[in-house]
Amino acid sequence: MAKKNPPKKITKKITKKKVASSRKRKVPANGDVFSSLLELLRRTSAELPDDIQKVILTALEREEKNTTAEYAMKIIQDNIALAKAKSQPLCQDTGTVLFYISHPANFDQLKFMDKAKKAIVKATELGYLRQNSVNSVTGKSEPTNLGPGHPSFHFHQHKSANVEVRVMLKGGGCENVGIQYSLPYGPIEAGRDMAGVRKVILDGVVKAQGQGCGPGVLGICIGGDRCSGYLESKEQLLRKLDDKNPDSELAKMEEDIVQSCNKLMIGPMGFGGKTTLLGCKIGAQQRVPASFFVSISYMCWAFRRQGIQLSKNGAIAKWLY
């Protein structure tokens, strides 16, 4: 363990110098954590990952011609191309900035947070992010986009020597339609079993209608406590849309939820139409005997998440989506 420390310090010194020089330039340069995170934020805000674009295209092809649903999907399609070409935010609500960092032991979380915050300030100046951080007591908007609780950092130590940084920008419209059920749930007779879980998920989608900018993707956690349930439901959204849940029962449920929800005919934007959901990802956590929560995070079609693997010197070694 002690042996690992000295080279790490050297890396950090180099990083610091490079940060200073790259700030004079406007274009993010390769080769340090600050620039890498700035580029990560830019790309997350302006470009949809391939796995999401693919399902959006399928949804567009599925809608009836000359309907408001097809019209909505066409505008969505145009918007994806335009945002990428102009390198500007897909959606003006650049959301809560959520960082998920997987790192080896001896990783300096405080230094990372400092760099990430600087990258957010710069990204806001450059218009990749909107001034989106409001003081809940005074109602004042914070021009730097920072403040208590923003951005939101989630660190996970892993065995690999790599540092992976994932970012999700989650807008308020879809966050507002997220919902947490406590089973049993009387209004639709949802009991404390998987059938009950299915009922409340479908109920949650009906409650959301078009308000969360559908067609959307659900991230769901069965179980956990009120806090861990929502955390896990969001982390489910980090999975690629075309992956397969290793738990066969949950995998089956994910498919069933998408198929069932698309029978609801809520459609794009709630205009009515064949695509209500683009995907559904479900995880499960242990619960205490007395609690049975189902936590649902709704993600809009403008599903902005990206990730990078950092090289030793802080450059972008690899894109993760």
Place this chain on the structure above:
Amino acid sequence: MKTLKYPFSQAMVRELHVGDMVNITGKIFTGRDSVHKYLHEGNPSPVNLRNQIIYHCGPVVLKDKKTGKYRVVAAGPTTSSREEPYQWQVIRDHGLVGVIGKGGMGPKTLNACREYGCVYFHAIGGAAQVLAERIKSVDGVYLEQFGSPEAIWELTVEDFPVVVTIDSHGNSLHQQVLESSQSVLKELIGQGH
């Protein structure tokens, strides 16, 4: 595809119906949570909103440091339901003929649309670039003290694409879709046992 051109009037919007796809050309004003609360509390509007259209939107606006000119970088609609407690009153007292937003609105707004001659236009949520491209100029900004996303931005738009989801004849697409999806839900969870 229908078109709606400035100057707008009550008679023009009375001709629109739920499901109409409309391109709007002319002047619109942004206004979201703070503006609606402010007007609801009885404060005077800094601009005359009679026969105007309000857009539920908190745009990303950049100011050119050299020229001082504003440029809209992203401008999609925000969720309208948050203005449901206030919107009817703003329509009544300020004479709006159109509201642009997303996600639809409730019975209070529906009734105000019918009574005072106003229409709810649904823009495509999240389509901030397509919609920003249709904004041709920023002509003014008011109530900037609420912060950039919450201010009133006076904009000129060209072929701004929207769908009528609440008309001035008492129809709401949102109500129709809600009711039909609720009845499908009943079937689906009946099968789930």
